[in-house]
Amino acid sequence: MPEIKITADFIAEENAKGLAALKSDYSALGEKLARSGMDIDAITDKVAQFFVAVPSWGVGTGGTRFARFPGQGEPRHIFDKLDDCGVIQQLTRATPTVSLHIPWDKADPNELKAKAEVLGLGFDAMNSNTFSDGADQAHSYKYGSLSHVDTATRRQAIDHNIECIEIGRVLGSKALTVWIGDGSNFPGQVNFTKSFERYLDAMRDIYKALPEDWRLFTEHKMYEPAFYSTVVQDWGTNYLIAQTLGDKAYCLVDLGHHAPNTNIEMIVARLIQFGKLGGFHFNDSKYGDDDLDAGSVEPYRLFLVFNELVDAEHRGVEGFHPAHMIDQSHNVTDPIESLMASANEIRRAYAQALLVDRTALSAFQDGNDALMATETLKRAYRTDVEPILAEARRRTGGAIDPVATYRASGYRLKVANERPAVKGGSGGIV
Ligand SMILES: [Mn+2]
Numbered sequence: 001m002p003e004i005k006i007t008a009d010f011i012a013e014e015n016a017k018g019l020a021a022l023k024s025d026y027s028a029l030g031e032k033l034a035r036s037g038m039d040i041d042a043i044t045d046k047v048a049q050f051f052v053a054v055p056s057w058g059v060g061t062g063g064t065r066f067a068r069f070p071g072q073g074e075p076r077h078i079f080d081k082l083d084d085c086g087v088i089q090q091l092t093r094a095t096p097t098v099s100l101h102i103p104w105d106k107a108d109p110n111e112l113k114a115k116a117e118v119l120g121l122g123f124d125a126m127n128s129n130t131f132s133d134g135a136d137q138a139h140s141y142k143y144g145s146l147s148h149v150d151t152a153t154r155r156q157a158i159d160h161n162i163e164c165i166e167i168g169r170v171l172g173s174k175a176l177t178v179w180i181g182d183g184s185n186f187p188g189q190v191n192f193t194k195s196f197e198r199y200l201d202a203m204r205d206i207y208k209a210l211p212e213d214w215r216l217f218t219e220h221k222m223y224e225p226a227f228y229s230t231v232v233q234d235w236g237t238n239y240l241i242a243q244t245l246g247d248k249a250y251c252l253v254d255l256g257h258h259a260p261n262t263n264i265e266m267i268v269a270r271l272i273q274f275g276k277l278g279g280f281h282f283n284d285s286k287y288g289d290d291d292l293d294a295g296s297v298e299p300y301r302l303f304l305v306f307n308e309l310v311d312a313e314h315r316g317v318e319g320f321h322p323a324h325m326i327d328q329s330h331n332v333t334d335p336i337e338s339l340m341a342s343a344n345e346i347r348r349a350y351a352q353a354l355l356v357d358r359t360a361l362s363a364f365q366d367g368n369d370a371l372m373a374t375e376t377l378k379r380a381y382r383t384d385v386e387p388i389l390a391e392a393r394r395r396t397g398g399a400i401d402p403v404a405t406y407r408a409s410g411y412r413l414k415v416a417n418e419r420p421a422v423k424g425g426s427g428g429i430v
Helices: 008-034 040-048 078-092 109-119 151-171 192-208 235-245 264-273 299-315 335-354 358-366 370-382 386-395 402-409 411-418
Strands: 097-099 175-178 215-219 249-254 277-282 323-326
Touching: 008 040, 008 386, 008 402, 040 335, 040 386, 078 097, 078 109, 078 335, 078 402, 078 411, 109 151, 151 175, 151 192, 175 192, 192 215, 192 235, 215 235, 215 277, 235 249, 235 264, 249 264, 264 277, 264 299, 299 335, 299 370, 323 335, 335 370, 335 386, 335 402, 358 370, 402 411
Parallel strands: 175 215, 215 249, 249 277, 277 323
Antiparallel strands: none
16 A cells, blocks of 8 residues: 655645744734733643544545535545544644544554554544444344343443453553443333443443553433433433443543533533543534534634633643544545644634633632623633644644645545545435
8 A cells, every 4th residue: 555645845845835924923922922921832832732633434524314425535444544644643733643433443453553653643542333233243233232121232232342442452542432322212212210220230341341541431412313312411421420430431522412502611610620521522513413623613612611621721630631532524525624624723722721811810700800701711712823823733843734735735636546436425424
């Protein structure tokens, strides 16, 4: 398999075109921040050290339950997917790890590891799949998996999760994320209590198989594929799971898995306070689990989530190291471009949150000065931090403008010549 890479020389040539403007913008922003007693280079260093994992499934064109319209040069298998993830990391320097989904990405783990090393990539949390049936599967998940009424079906789902842990061990992963599609479409279809008991029993078996230095993330979702009830429907149930299973169990917050208008940043604060925030699946939404690009619809909400994270960092909360992952579906864009833009938006929210004057905010809160408290947040949010983001990329070998550099490289056309076009489109979210 030939290595198609965007060379460091090419990135440097492209960067040369925007360097003078960046230097000027960075210097102007540096002066502005200095007036508030902030050191721009210290912020840039922090931003350069902030990373988010790319989902392997995100580099393929997504779809809806109605249709999927394939893109050009789509990855054929996990090795192509890793190539695409390598490009995202090369240009953004924000995504050094990939989160795999089993069985979609099943391959010889040693080959996967070798390929990732060539590309300068590592592996983030492993994801199991008990929400669809594989071709050679003995028991169907049509009526559930870890909460299924049938013992053998539950056992099969448990074993699959344990297999994901085993594969992840070889790859150097340190976490397993479990999301199930279990639930019901009709009132009365399942017994809420019994199904949750069965789920907890199954999760105890998975938890027992975790290596000492691993974490278990459970992900809640209020609806879909089940439309009346889901077994792990909200953060309250998720918290009960993490509390029941033990110290290695944490809650994963997928930003799209809540009812519209839910105060997600407050959920994040609560989980931090009680030591159970495991991490995130970043995306955006307008109506439900729309899987839109992070920061594309409600960038202020993303900032408010990061405000809670930076606040915890600032307070030095013990053992605070949430996992950052993207979980999106790209239906109308080149997935590589969407993932690069999303990584940038996530870093933007982090950078803006770093600019919040926390001493002033705390004083306004204590003085019941609601207007100035909220203005303190807005002031940080309104700051255009793009020069910081671009400089963080440039200093670490990435592109000043990742999307423009990617387009200029012709990468998509090059891989399209190697990867045959996928004809037609079937339904499905992946
Ligand atoms: Mn998710």
